Amino acid sequence: MAGDKKISMAVIRRLPRYFRYLYDLIRLDIxxxxxxxxxxxxxxxxxxxxxxxxxxxGFGQQGYGYNVQSLYDEIGRIxxxxxxxxxxxxxxxxxxxxxxxxxxxxxxxxxxxVIFDSAADKVGTAIHGIPxxxxxxxxxxxxxxHVDIAILTVPNRAMPDITARVVKAGVKGIWNFSxxxxxxxxxxxxxxxxxxxxxxxxxxxxxxxxxxxxxRRK
Amino acid sequence: MAGDKKISMAVIRRLPRYFRYLYDLIRLDIxxxxxxxxxxxxxxxxxxxxxxxxxxxGFGQQGYGYNVQSLYDEIGRIxxxxxxxxxxxxxxxxxxxxxxxxxxxxxxxxxxxVIFDSAADKVGTAIHGIPxxxxxxxxxxxxxxHVDIAILTVPNRAMPDITARVVKAGVKGIWNFSxxxxxxxxxxxxxxxxxxxxxxxxxxxxxxxxxxxxxRRK
DNA sequence: TAGATTGTTAATCGATTAACAATC
DNA sequence: TAGATTGTTAATCGATTAACAATC
Numbered sequence: 001m002a003g004d005k006k007i008s009m010a011v012i013r014r015l016p017r018y019f020r021y022l023y024d025l026i027r028l029d030i031x032x033x034x035x036x037x038x039x040x041x042x043x044x045x046x047x048x049x050x051x052x053x054x055x056x057x058g059f060g061q062q063g064y065g066y067n068v069q070s071l072y073d074e075i076g077r078i079x080x081x082x083x084x085x086x087x088x089x090x091x092x093x094x095x096x097x098x099x100x101x102x103x104x105x106x107x108x109x110x111x112x113x114v115i116f117d118s119a120a121d122k123v124g125t126a127i128h129g130i131p132x133x134x135x136x137x138x139x140x141x142x143x144x145x146h147v148d149i150a151i152l153t154v155p156n157r158a159m160p161d162i163t164a165r166v167v168k169a170g171v172k173g174i175w176n177f178s179x180x181x182x183x184x185x186x187x188x189x190x191x192x193x194x195x196x197x198x199x200x201x202x203x204x205x206x207x208x209x210x211x212x213x214x215x216r217r218k
Numbered sequence: 219m220a221g222d223k224k225i226s227m228a229v230i231r232r233l234p235r236y237f238r239y240l241y242d243l244i245r246l247d248i249x250x251x252x253x254x255x256x257x258x259x260x261x262x263x264x265x266x267x268x269x270x271x272x273x274x275x276g277f278g279q280q281g282y283g284y285n286v287q288s289l290y291d292e293i294g295r296i297x298x299x300x301x302x303x304x305x306x307x308x309x310x311x312x313x314x315x316x317x318x319x320x321x322x323x324x325x326x327x328x329x330x331x332v333i334f335d336s337a338a339d340k341v342g343t344a345i346h347g348i349p350x351x352x353x354x355x356x357x358x359x360x361x362x363x364h365v366d367i368a369i370l371t372v373p374n375r376a377m378p379d380i381t382a383r384v385v386k387a388g389v390k391g392i393w394n395f396s397x398x399x400x401x402x403x404x405x406x407x408x409x410x411x412x413x414x415x416x417x418x419x420x421x422x423x424x425x426x427x428x429x430x431x432x433x434r435r436k
Numbered sequence: 437t438a439g440a441t442t443g444t445t446a447a448t449c450g451a452t453t454a455a456c457a458a459t460c
Numbered sequence: 461t462a463g464a465t466t467g468t469t470a471a472t473c474g475a476t477t478a479a480c481a482a483t484c
Contacts, residue, residue, distance in 0.1 A: 263477060
């Protein structure tokens with residue numbers, strides 16, 4: 001049922017993955033798919049797929065399965081790909097550069113409208129056509145342009161100041177690339193991309209794997 | 219007990235976070251901490267902290283708590299920060315550039331020893347002192363230099379070819395920045411960084427938040 | 437010793453999987 | 461109609477939280 005009951009984060013985090021797989025199916029010109037077939041492609045159980053989708057509504061048809069295009073559209077709608085968010089990128093370093101140049105965010109409804117930095121040689125330039133302004137002037141820009149999301153790629157030491165200021169200026173979402181964990185009040189949504197954490201987990205799992213390989217060889 | 223029973227991924231993914239918080243405590247010159255105090259800082263339950271740590275051994279002391287430095291050392295050891303992995307970076311685009319310039323991976327024991335690309339204007343140059351070689355020659359390099367990890371920042375269309383080749387050349391871990399989900403055999407460890415997925419989840423949660431805000435205002 | 441806090445077992449909660457009646 | 465496959469309920473599994481005896 002498409003009720004209003006709270007959807008669990010576990011389900012939400014799987015939605016973009018469904019979205020990607022369905023897009024692939026469309027490109028392969030596959031028109032319909034059963035939870036069974038999809039489960040084999042995605043390597044999750046058919047049960048989970050049906051449970052997940054039924055959090056949002058009955059998108060399938062008994063005896064038939066799911067129409068690929070309409071399921072894709074539905075999940076896109078749930079993820080809100082048609083709405084647009086205005087984003088400000090903080091930090092014009094290497095990661096900031098990479099994100100500013102990444103076309104894909106546009107397609108997903110995220111417009112990076114400004115980049116803030118404090119380095120004199122960067123302020124006044126543009127990256128991928130996006131103007132780089134001095135961070136001192138963020139408040140008036142964020143408020144007047146109604147920026148929804150701050151993308152943070154600033155050094156750790158700058159984090160407390162920057163986060164406090166963007167939140168005060170009305171930003172509601174933060175995409176955080178710094179290792180700092182943000183402690184913010186209610187009503188601010190934070191999504192972390194902790195690259196070092198991810199790499200360390202890879203390292204742990206790799207060591208574990210190598211230990212297993214060694215044990216098997218014995 | 220420091221047994222050999224399989225540690226769950228949920229626990230492993232929390233380890234880098236403990237590691238970061240303990241490092242912060244060291245810098246604050248805090249010598250000991252109880253699970254209660256740490257739980258308040260990290261916003262998780264004290265019970266969970268004690269359960270997590272006890273997967274690996276009894277690091278604390280009744281009536282005292284945990285010694286910050288030695289707990290930091292223990293978790294570092296579990297995460298294997300002292301071992302070194304040899305990494306090859308594929309793709310000298312914006313993301314590749316950002317990763318090549320990121321000092322922090324070195325500190326965590328990951329050495330990027332080579333960058334592979336196919337663009338004539340990039341091959342033969344160096345990024346952050348790391349040589350950019352043509353991707354055609356990857357096999358001999360990967361094998362002779364015993365590369366452990368491939369960091370993939372290549373376009374989607376190049377993924378099937380590149381992954382097949384790095385695995386064949388003996389790479390055991392993949393840090394994947396492309397939206398492609400890798401389907402690999404047993405024994406290859408893959409850690410994904412799906413930036414678009416993360417951003418879409420942020421978008422979903424933000425819409426949800428805005429709906430709640432609107433409901434509250436009524 | 438008394439107080440504090442761990443290590444660990446038991447209880448609870450939530451997420452995943454299995455089963456099957458409903459229905460296309 | 462018969463076969464297929466969903467939507468949904470029930471069972472299982474695993475992770476989190478609570479409780480408390482052990483012990484510093």
